[in-house]
Amino acid sequence: MMPACCSTRTPPRSSRARSRASPPMRRCCSPCVARRWRARRNSPGGARRSSRWRASSAPPGVRSLMRFCMVTTFYPPYHLGGDAVYVQALARAVRRAGHEVEVVHCEDAFRLGGRVPASLPPEDDGIVVHRLRSAWGALSPLITQQTGRPGLKRRELEAILARDFDVIHFHNISLVGGPGVLSLGRARTKLYSLHEHWLLCPTHIFWKNRERACDRPTCFSCCLRSGVPPQLWRLGTLIARELENIDLLFAPSEFTAGRHRDAGISRPIEILPLFSRFDGVGVNTPVRAGRPRFLFVGRVTPPKGIRQLVDAFVRLPEYDLDVAGDGELRVALEHEFESARNIRFLGEVTATELPALYAAARATIVPSLAPETFGLVAVESFACSTPVLALEAGGCGEVVRASNAGVVCDDMDALVVAIHRLAREPRLAEEMGRRGRAAYETTYNETTHVRAYLDHVQTLIDAAARRTP
Structure with a gap:
């Protein structure tokens, strides 16, 4: 019998997947979702059946259909910088490669300070987007910033990430769940992209006292002068412990990989350069003449x-x-x-x-x-x-x-x-x-990047399968 907490209905706004074709979905408490997921995956032959189904459902030219979930703080149009631009470009590229993609992000984080998103026409790109918006508004991302954990978003994140994903890829997690979000979900592999220096720097970008590049760590005073609430949890081992849940970190450059290794990040790091979201072919431009x-x-x-x-x-x-x-x-x-x-x-x-x-x-x-x-x-x-x-x-x-x-x-x-x-x-x-x-x-370019990305994913999944008895 279905528990009283579970029902089939259109989800509320706080976790609605904004897609034109989104059907009503089963909305359950997190324990129920997790229970069903474990029962399906742990049943005799469950993982093999899932794998065979994905292989048979894959589009031509795709080795096997996989389900991806991208977890990030910002996502267009609720975004400020390049990390969200890349996440959207990657999600669309993976979708075009024939896989299923969902994105989870924190709408409340963008609205801090009264920001209003750009007015963009809805796009039917086949990606299911979960825009988390709490009744507590700005308090939700602030709790995450101060505790390093999902806080008020935990229940929704648990319910989403407990689904049958092959890959959970974490991006900018600073306000969507902090390091604590890395332990959620039971995907076959988990990834993390180093878009910024957030694991090492509370300001994300090594910008000291709002006036110059950082020359040496004075994080507490820098936070106060930069208007960033100090994060006492950084004094402990939370980041190191939670990174143990990650199979592979992607760094976009040797510089970024080296900076994190030198700081003591011991998890495997691979270089995966970013790509341009447009190819520039056939751009109608004036001739580069006259004034430079x-x-x-x-x-x-x-x-x-x-x-x-x-x-x-x-x-x-x-x-x-x-x-x-x-x-x-x-x-x-x-x-x-x-x-x-x-x-x-x-x-x-x-x-x-x-x-x-x-x-x-x-x-x-x-x-x-x-x-x-x-x-x-x-x-x-x-x-x-x-x-x-x-x-x-x-x-x-x-x-x-x-x-x-x-x-x-x-x-x-x-x-x-x-x-x-x-x-x-x-x-x-x-x-x-x-x-x-x-x-x-x-x-x-997109083709080169996605090929390398999916090769890394397949290598990790194959390695996990060999370890599974």
Whole structure:
């Protein structure tokens, strides 16, 4: 007999899977879900039956149908930066490869500070999205931030992650469940992507006291000066214990992998570079002639070095700068530099508008002062045959050097020299752009990335199957 707590109905808003084709789903208490899941998987031949069903249901060319769940704090349109952009691109790519994909994220985390999501048309991309929204509002992510555990979201997360997933892939977990979420779920394999330095730094990005890149750890005072509530749980072993639930960590660059290994992260780490969400082919752009135009894409915040870049272009009136993105400095900078006619603040730009901006630029500039884990903007620029000028700040410089499709500079003075050089040598910029395009076609494209990703997944699942008696 079905327990009183279980019923078949359309789920409430807090955990509704937002999909046009979403049917009514069985909503149960977490113990009931877990009980049914264990009974199915632990029954004689249960895992083998599940495996045979997936193999027989797989589309042509797919070895076996797998079920993925991506767990992340932010997901479009409830997002701020590149991690959510990548999660959506990966989810869609895995879905196009013939697998089933669900995404869980915390809507309350995005709404902290009164943020309102961009108004985007609904997309029927075949992905089931669970947008967690608590009746307690902002209290839910704040409890997670202070305890390192799911808190008010635990019951919903348990119910979702107890389903029959083959892969649970954790991304930015800072406000959706903290390290405590890593122990939830019983998938055949669990993954974690190092989008930021959150495992090592409470500010996520090694940005000290809201004014400069971190030179040495003074985390408690830095949190106070940065407006981030100190997390006392970081003084214990919670992160190390919970990471034991993860089979493999993905780092987008050697820099990021090395930084985490040096900090004592002992779980296996593999390098998996990110990819451009668009291929840049057939972009209808104006000819790169006349006044050289340069491009900045990203959050308009101090760690991104945007103020220093704008200051530099005020002294370079012969060149144009487009600033695509939003953030805490945008309004102030627009007001302060409204008389600079060579600088345009475009605000938030959609993914459909970005390729034309990349392709029309002499170069894309990444002037980050805080160390980047990768530099997604760089590979998007490469896809559009546009070179990149970057400051020496983490993984982005690694990408530019590997492709030989731009210049990595030690400081802002050197960056200005590189701007002058590409402005005066358009053929050099075109050659660097061709190298960038070649790097995109061989390394930073969706097909290459998803193939490597699924190969890692299959290797882990095969290894787990060999260990199972």
